[in-house]
Amino acid sequence: MTILTAILILLALAAVFGIILGYAAVKFKVDEDPVVDQIDNILPQTQCGQCSYPGCRPYAEAIANGDEINKCPPGGEATIHALAELLGRDFVPLDEEHGEEKGKRVALIREAECIGCTKCIQACPMDAILGAAKHMHTVIADECTGCDLCVEPCPVDCIDMVPVEVTLNDWRWHLPGAPETIQKTELIATDKHPAPAQDSANDAANDKKNDGNTEASA
C-alpha cells in the first residue's frame, strides 16, 4: 500500500512537471540561438568578409557552430578576447591568413580621378558611397567601416584607405606604463617626496609577491 502510494505520488508529480515543462517548452521557445546574437554584437560589423563569410552575422553563426574565433582582422585582439570570454574558449592569436589588424580606417576617394563607374557604390556593404553614373563619387566617412571592399573594384584605383585621425572627441588616455604613455601626461602626485630608492632585488621580490596577489584576487 505504501509503495503504491509512493508510486502514485511520483506518477502524479511526473505528470504535473511534464505538463509544466511541456508548456514552458512551447511558451518560452527560443527561436534563434541567442549566442549568435551575442557573438554578432561583439563582431565589429564592418561586413568586410575577410573571415571568408559574407558578413558578420554569417561568421557569428559559424562561430556558434564551432568555427575559430580568430578570423576577424578588423575586430582584432579585443574581439578575440571578448569572443573567448563569451564562449569560454581559449584566446588564440589572430589568424594572419585572414589579414592583419590595421586600426580604424576609412575609404577616401581621390575625387579628381573618379570616373563615376559606380562599381564602388555597388561594392559598399554600408551604402556609404554617394554618387551617380558618370558623376564623381564620395565616401560618407561617418558611415564607412573601413572594410576595403570598395578598393578592389575601382578601375582607376582612386580609393585610398586612410587611418582615422584622433580628434579631441575620441582621444583617450593610455594605460600607464604602456610604451605610448608619455610621462608628462601622468598625474602629478603633488608635494610628495619621491619614495626612497629601493633595492632593485627587493623590488623584484615585491613584484613577484604582488603578482601572486593579483592572480589570487582575480
Place this chain on the structure above:
Amino acid sequence: MNWQPNKHLHTFHGGIHPPENKQQSTRAAIETTLLPSKLILPLQQHIGQQAKTLVQVGDQVLKGQMIAEPNGYVSAAVHAPTSGTVTAIEAHALPHPSGLSEQCIIIEPDGKDEWTQLTPVVDYQQLAKADLLQHISDAGITGLGGAGFPTAVKLNPSEDLPINTLILNAAECEPYITADDMLMREHAAEVITGLQIMAHILQPEKCLIGIEVNKPEAIAALQHAVDELQLTELITIERIPVKYPSGGEKQLIQILTGMEVPNGGIPADIGMVCHNVGTAVAVSRAIIKGEPLISRITTITGEAVSRQGNIEVLLGTPIDTLLAHFGVKQDKLHRLVMGGPMMGFTLDDVSLPVVKATNCILAATRKELPDPAPEQACIRCGMCAEACPASLLPQQLYWFSKSREFDKALSHNLLDCIECGACSYVCPSNIPLVQYYRFAKGEIRIEEHERTASDHARQRFEARTARLEQEEAEKEAKRQARAEAAAAAKKAKEAASDSNDDKAIDPKAAVVQAALERAKARKAKKAAETATGEVADDTPSKQPAVDKDTPKLSAVERAKARKAARAAEQGNEQTTDKAAKKGGLSALEKAKAKRAQQADGSKPSEQPESSSKAEKKGPSALERAKAKRAAEGEQLTNSDTAAVDNTEPAKAMSALEKAKAKRAAQSSDAESTAAAAAPVSALERAKAKRAEQAQQSPSEPAAEEKKQLSALERAKLKRAQAADNEASVETSAASTTDRPDSADKKPMSALERAKAKRAEQAMQDAAEDSAADTENRD
C-alpha cells in the same frame, strides 16, 4: 580675522590635506591686462560642439567682437579679446593632455584695444529668462572652474527639475590656485551681482556660497558685499573646512546640504545648480556691462617664476608671454602644469594659449614637483579607499582597469570617480591610480562609441541587404509574371488548337509558324486562282488557318488536308460540283464542329437572330452571324446531300472553316516573309498540290467562275479588313475559338471572319456577295 567653519555643515567621505601653497600668489593684487603680440583662440575651449568661425583671415576685429558662434546648443561663442587683425585660422596645439591640434583663430592685436559696440542689459530683472540666457550664451561664458561647460546650458535645467538651491563654488580647494580667492577679494560685488542674476534666472529658494575657511579676506569681502546689497535673506555664505576636494561639485553639495548627487545624475536631479565664482563674475559683466568673456584671472605660481601672483589675462595669450611677464627662470623650470598639481596636466609646449578653463599655470621646479616615483605593486593597504571622496573602492577599480575588465569596473561605479587624485596622493606604492581610471573611462567610452557605431553599421547593412533582397524579389516576381503570362498564352494557344485539333501541341516559334502558314496560304490561293475549283481553294486554305494558332501542326494539317481532299474527291464523285464540295466539306466540318462545340461550349447555339444584332455584339457575334448565314447557304445548297445531318454542327463548322479560310486569305495577302518557311514549305507545296490535283478535275467546270470570284474576293477582303480592324478595337469576349487572352488574335479572327465570309460567298453564289459586303461595311 580667523574664520571657523560653520558647525551645521555636513561632510563627505575621505579627502586629503595636501600642503596648500596658496600664500605665495596672494601677496600681490591682480595684475592688469597684459597685451601679447599674438592671441591664439581655439574654437573648442569648452565641452560640446566646436564653435563656428565667423571671420576670415585678414578681417579687422574689435575687442569683444564675436569671431566664432556656438554650433549647436551645447557650444560656446568665442570673442576677440582685443582689437586687431585675424592673421590665420589654422590648426594649433591645444592646452589639452592629448597635445592635439585643433582649429584656432589667430589675432594680431593692433594695440588700440578698441571695443566693439556693447549691449548691456539696463535692468536684467525686467528681462525674460530666455533673453538673459541668450545674453549669457552670446557672451561665450563657460564654467571657469576648470571643466568649461557652457553656462547658459547649465542655467537652463529641464522644466521638470525645479531648482531649490543655487550654490556658488568658492571652495578652491586645490593647492597653489588662488585665482578665485583673489577674484573674490577684489571683485566681491561682481560675484554677488552675478549670483543675483543667476538666482533671477533659476529662482531658487536659497543661494549658498561655499568657501573654505582658508580665504578669510575673500569671506570678509563677500560678506561685505552681501550686507551692502542687503541680500542676507537670499544669500548665505557657508564657511567650510579645508579639505581636498571640497571644491568638487558633488562634494560641495554634500558638504552644504548633506545630499548626494545620484549615480550617473547631475546636481539638478536633486534640485541644485552649482557655479564657480569666476563664472558669476563673467555673468555679471555680460549682463551689466555687456562684455563677453574675453579674459580671465589666472594664477601664475611655482618656484620657477620670479614673482608669483594673479593676472587678468586675455584669452588666447600664449603661455610663454605670460611666463616671460612673470620672469620665468628657464633653468629652474622643471615642469609646467596647467591647472593645479592634483588635477592639472603637464604642458610640453609654452606656445599654447590660455583658454577659458585655465585657472592656474604652475611653473614648478624639480624640487617642487619631482618626477613620480616608480610605480610599485599594490599592497592592498586600503588607504585609497579611505581617501576616496566618492566612497569608491579605488584598488578594485585599479585591478579591473589594469586587467581591462571594464564591465566589472563599471559595476564598481568607475564612472562616479571624479579623478581628484586623492587616492594617488595617498598611495604608498606610488601607483598613478587616476591614470588607470582615466584609461578605463576612455576605453569604456570608446567601446560604447564603437558599439553604437557597429549597431548603426549593422542596421545599415541589414537595410541594404533587405533592399537588395526586395529588388531581387521584385525582379523575380516580374520574371515569374512574365513566365506565367507566357505559359498562359501558350496554354490558351494549346487550348485553341485543341478546339481545332485533338492533339496536344508543343510550342514552336510562332514566327516560323506564321511564315509557314503564309507560304501555304499563298500556295493555296495561287491554286485557287489558277483555275482550280472552289473546293481546291477551300480545303488547303483552311489548314494553314488552323495552323496559325497551333504550332507544329503541319503533320496534322497534312493529314487533314489529305482527308479533306479525299472527302472532296469522294463528294465530287458522288454529286454535282457544288454539292460535292459541300459534302466533302461538311464531313470534315462536322468533325471539327464537334470539337469546336466542346471547346466553345454553347457558342454555336447562341447564334443571334439578326445580322445587325450580331454586328453590334462585336467580332464574334459578327462571326456567328456570318457563320449562320454561311450555314444557311450551305443548308440551302446541301439540302439534297446526305452529308449534312445536323444544322447546328454544320453552322459551327462553317464558322470555323470560315475563320480558317480567312486566315489563309489574310496571310496570303500579307505575304511578306515566306522565306522562313523554306523547309516545311516544300512539304506543304506537295500537300497543296495534292489537294489541287484532287479538286482540279471535278471543279474544272467552275474554274472560270472561280477566277472571277477570287478577284472579287480580294476586293472584298480589303473592305472586310477595314471593317474588321475597327471591330477588333472593341474588346470582344471571345473569338470562335474562345481565346479571351490573345489580343492579337482578335484582329486576326476579325480578318478571318471576313475572309471566311468571302470564301463562303464564293462557295455559295455570286449574288450573295453584295449582301455580305454591305454587312461587312456595316
